[in-house]
Amino acid sequence: MTIQKFGEVGRLGLMAVVISLFFALHISIGAKAIPLSDVFTALIARDETVFDHIVVWNLRMPRALIAMVVGAALAVSGALMQGLTRNPLADPGLLGLLAGASFAVVVGFGIWGSAIVPIMPLVAAGGALAASALVFWIASSAPGGARPLTLILAGAAITAFLGAIIAAVQLLDQDNFDQLRVWLTGTINGNRMSYMMWCLPWLLVGFLVSFAVARQITSLAMGDEVAIGLGVNVAQVKILSLIAVVALTASAVTLSGPLGFIGLVIPHAVRLFVGTDYRFVVPYSALVGAAYLLFVDIVARIALAPIEISTGLVTSLLGAPFFVWLVRAKL
């Protein structure tokens, strides 16, 4: 037991070190490199008269914070979905939630313009919920019901369909959608920090609920009958998890646009280190997800510097091969 506890402290310590390191690196890298020592000085002793400190506090740190929050939110959503649906391929992107949220935002933006900003998380949540319901309904009415394969196919169809509509709307109204174009590829930008305030309550609820239901998810992953036998209120846990997934996904989309594959990759990577018990999978997915998106966003900025690649393109470039491996290994 003491060894296990030591292992737990060690793992947590390691994650803390990795996240701090990526956080500092993330802030230090950019159009103008800021030495790590200056980053630390800026964080510890902020001086408004020093230009680099202003850059750190007003531009780079918000971007790093958004990357962490979005990474954690998507990874936790993926972990909950995989446990709940007993589907190793479940992910907010693959099951149509990201497309639904994006679509709702685009439509909302087209109708109400920038007046939509304060309720963007709400609009995104509505879209995510509607798309996931649609995907589940299509998969359920397929012969054999909602299985991993039918869910993925339905998710792909809905994503493609909504993507086509988004593209069509963009072509029809290019001026208005120019500002959404970059966002739709999934991008992390410090000036979205103003949205953070609107997303914070959603994120808070999403994370708290996720951590609270994590223990029951392990039981549910063994099937409804086993879970009921153990005294899990199955209906309640499913509804709470759905609320958490939608709140987290909607916040992530609002902050950074649709970022694919994070929810798929991270929980699987986490399981390699902490096992299958969701009491560990969920919190570690949050930590590893935060670290991963910091890392990806660093890559997005230095790979083709001075050109910045959209972060969503990098997550997909890294995630797609993993998805192929997962399909070959697990289906």
Add this chain to the structure above:
Amino acid sequence: MAQMAKDFYHNEKVKVLPLAQKPATQKPISLRAQNISAGYGETPILKHIDLDVPEGEITILVGPNGCGKSTLLKTMARILTPSEGSVSLNGQNVHQLPTRQVAQQMALLAQGPIAPEGLKVRELVAQGRFPHQTLLKQWTKDDSVAVDWAMEVTNISQFAERPIDALSGGQRQRCWIAMALAQETDLVLLDEPTTFLDLKVQVDVMNLLTKTAKEAGKTMVIVLHELNIAAAYADNLVMMRSGEIIAQGDVNDIFTRENLRAVFGLDARVIFDAEAGRPVCMPNLNG
């Protein structure tokens, strides 16, 4: 037998006895289905069933495929809600009690459960402690003791750190049984715990279950497929056909040629095995 276990418990020497001989509680327990009809969708599979589970005994449900034996077990275990009638556990309606409270008194081993890939044996067994834990009080000494005991009794301690999917069918089934035992309930319901196992492993599993039931003073209700296995282990045998209970009672009274013909349409001789003190059936060949 349950009474004997209880007498042990009151003895001073009880502290050196293995935990397996500790009865879970002193309260009398009862599980009773009253006039229940249940099924999936519109047409009920069970038709007005009454079943009183005798305390401290092993009740085994048998019947042809689709007779409703699993449906009856699932309804008593609150997996299914009856369209008519009620199931009472220690005087309270199972379908109205909070599900966690039921799980503190009654464990269920579902049919063919699947463990998430990579879940370790100890982690699986620890799931059995769920109904005894709260969000704030997640793991106590009692939980460790119960899990260690359950793994000891089922003889899986040596696999504790291995993933479930790396074990054989029989070993895996022992892990699931350990999970149900770790729940420390007086009542354990098991849905076809021996299906898809070799005969030898079926016997091992049944020996384990009956031994634990006697030593720990547990009441068990088991759905079984194999008639001779049922005859060998049942105290109380229940035969079902087309959603109705055709016969129930002491295995020696119920396991007869006539009942086998009436319930299963099976033409078989029933022989009394004096060594075991139990009946065995031999199907007649070529009519």
